[in-house]
Amino acid sequence: MILVLRALGVGDLVTAVPALRGLRAGLPGRELVLAAPDWLAPLAQLTGAVDRVLPTTGPDRIGWTGPAPEVAVNLHGRGPQSHRALAAVRPARTLAYRNPAAGHPDGPAWDDDEHEVRRWCRLLHAYGLPADPGDLALRRPAAVGVPAGVTLLHPGGKIPAKRWPAERFAGLARELTARGHRVAVTGSAGERELAERVARDGGLPPEAVLAGRTGLAELAALVAGARLVVSGDTGVAHLATGYGTASVVLFGPVPAAHWGPPADRPRHRALGAIEPTPVNRDSTGSRGVGTHPTLDAIGIDEVVAAVAAVERVSGAVAA
Numbered sequence: 001m002i003l004v005l006r007a008l009g010v011g012d013l014v015t016a017v018p019a020l021r022g023l024r025a026g027l028p029g030r031e032l033v034l035a036a037p038d039w040l041a042p043l044a045q046l047t048g049a050v051d052r053v054l055p056t057t058g059p060d061r062i063g064w065t066g067p068a069p070e071v072a073v074n075l076h077g078r079g080p081q082s083h084r085a086l087a088a089v090r091p092a093r094t095l096a097y098r099n100p101a102a103g104h105p106d107g108p109a110w111d112d113d114e115h116e117v118r119r120w121c122r123l124l125h126a127y128g129l130p131a132d133p134g135d136l137a138l139r140r141p142a143a144v145g146v147p148a149g150v151t152l153l154h155p156g157g158k159i160p161a162k163r164w165p166a167e168r169f170a171g172l173a174r175e176l177t178a179r180g181h182r183v184a185v186t187g188s189a190g191e192r193e194l195a196e197r198v199a200r201d202g203g204l205p206p207e208a209v210l211a212g213r214t215g216l217a218e219l220a221a222l223v224a225g226a227r228l229v230v231s232g233d234t235g236v237a238h239l240a241t242g243y244g245t246a247s248v249v250l251f252g253p254v255p256a257a258h259w260g261p262p263a264d265r266p267r268h269r270a271l272g273a274i275e276p277t278p279v280n281r282d283s284t285g286s287r288g289v290g291t292h293p294t295l296d297a298i299g300i301d302e303v304v305a306a307v308a309a310v311e312r313v314s315g316a317v318a319a
Contacts, residue, residue, distance in 0.1 A: 002027055003069040005035045005076040005086055007056040009158070010216070010235025011259070012116075013040055013047070014242050016075050017138070019120035020049035022131030023073060026124065030070065035062050042217040046139040064089045071095065075120050078110040095127050116259055134262065138242035143221040146214070151181040152222060154231035155198050156191035156211070161292040162232050164250045166198050171300045172230065173202025176307065181227065186219065186236065187211030228307060232295070233259055241268055246314040248306045252294030267314040269306040271298050 002023055006016050013036065024032060031051045034044055038055035056062055059082035072091035076082040080102030086094055087103060098107040108126040111119070121131035155169040173183050183204055185195040188211065195211035198204075214222060220239055223229060229240040229247040233254055240247035241261045249260060251272035261268030273294045 001066070001069050002030050002032045002071045002073065003035060003054070003062075003064060003086070003089065003091065004032065004050075004073045005056070005059060005062065005082055007036050007058050007076060009037075010040070010043060011233075011238040013043055014136070014138070014235070014238035015116040015259070016120055017047050017049065017242070018117060018131050018133050018135040019075055019124055020047055021135055022121065022124045022129050024049045026129035026131075027071060033064075033069075035064070039216060042141075042215070043138075043220060046141060046220060048139055059085045061085060062089055068092060075123075079104060095123065095129075097123060113258075115257060136242050136262070137244070138220070138224075138239070140224045140243065141217050141221045143225050146218050146222045146225065147182075147184065148225035149182065149227050150184045150222075151176055151228040152184055152186050152210075152226050152230070152236070153198065154186045154229065154234065154236040155194055156187040157232045157234040161253060162234065162295070164232055164295050164298065166194060167201065168298075168300050168303075169198045169230075170201035172303055173198060173204055175300060175304055177203065179304075184208045184210050184222075186214070186222065228311065230303065230307065237261070241265070246310040248303055248310060250295055250298055250303070252292040252296075252298075267310050269310050271302060271306055 006012060032049060033052055033054050034050045035054045035056035037057055038053060041053040044050040044053050059076055062085050069089060069091040072086040072094045074082050074086055074096035078097045079099035083096055083099050083102035083104050096104050096107050097110045117133045121133045124131040153169050153173060155166055157163050177183055185199050185208060187195045192212040195209045199209045223239040223245055224243040226245050229236060229245055231237045232250050237247060237249040246267045248269045251270055253273055255273040256270035260270040
């Protein structure tokens with residue numbers, strides 16, 4: 001059995017898909033168990049690489065009670081906490097980045113200036129296992145009860161500094177509607193108020209607010225069948241990459257070179273941060289919602305131009 005630790009969010013799981021598939025291909029005939037939050041289980045199934053999810057909310061403790069895994073893989077971080085959590089389940093072999101302080105002198109050295117997808121592929125390569133950074137495609141879920149052909153605006157995100165201002169999303173909604181887009185606003189249940197404000201100020205009807213009305217499988221189906229996605233640097237952007245849905249992703253302060261869509265896929269356009277800049281993850285102060293200056297510099301006209309560019313490449317049209 002292979003036990004993989006990646007107890008993070010949607011974008012984190014999607015960026016680990018090439019590594020997960022590499023483990024499946026390089027270590028065939030073994031059950032692959034992903035230690036991750038249980039709410040990610042529907043998305044884990046869509047990777048085609050995970051047999052089951054072991055509910056895990058973080059690296060503090062992994063609730064594995066079965067026999068010692070044949071292989072444990074740390075796709076969570078560089079350690080020491082995550083390394084020690086995996087060591088506690090007593091695997092026969094551990095694949096992880098080097099951290100002698102955590103009792104793991106093996107493995108490659110960590111590189112801060114590296115794209116998240118390539119980081120985990122490089123880890124597998126160091127152990128002689130295959131992993132293709134371009135293997136990002138997700139299985140398409142059943143599109144039951146969700147609209148198709150819509151343009152999705154996703155104004156939320158866990159880190160306030162990574163959110164483009166809500167009033168600009170509202171202005172974008174008006175502009176795209178005038179250009180023939182059928183616009184909907186997505187988000188979590190906790191982001192419903194934000195989504196409602198964007199819809200109201202953007203002249204959208206109440207039914208255009210889908211925030212809090214979709215589970216993860218339904219959100220994946222929405223993105224898979226969408227005309228276009230516009231979002232900040234968050235999980236929905238990675239779903240768009242996984243489904244080849246045209247997207248414009250607004251970056252700041254984390255650079256696109258670390259978390260952005262593949263640069264060789266013109267149907268995905270990244271705007272904003274080129275180099276990493278400091279961010280306070282608890283920021284709620286300046287610019288209304290703590291928007292980072294890099295994001296604040298992105299205007300509606302720039303996003304509209306990027307939308308037109310990706311649509312010319314993708315051939316996206318209204319449903």
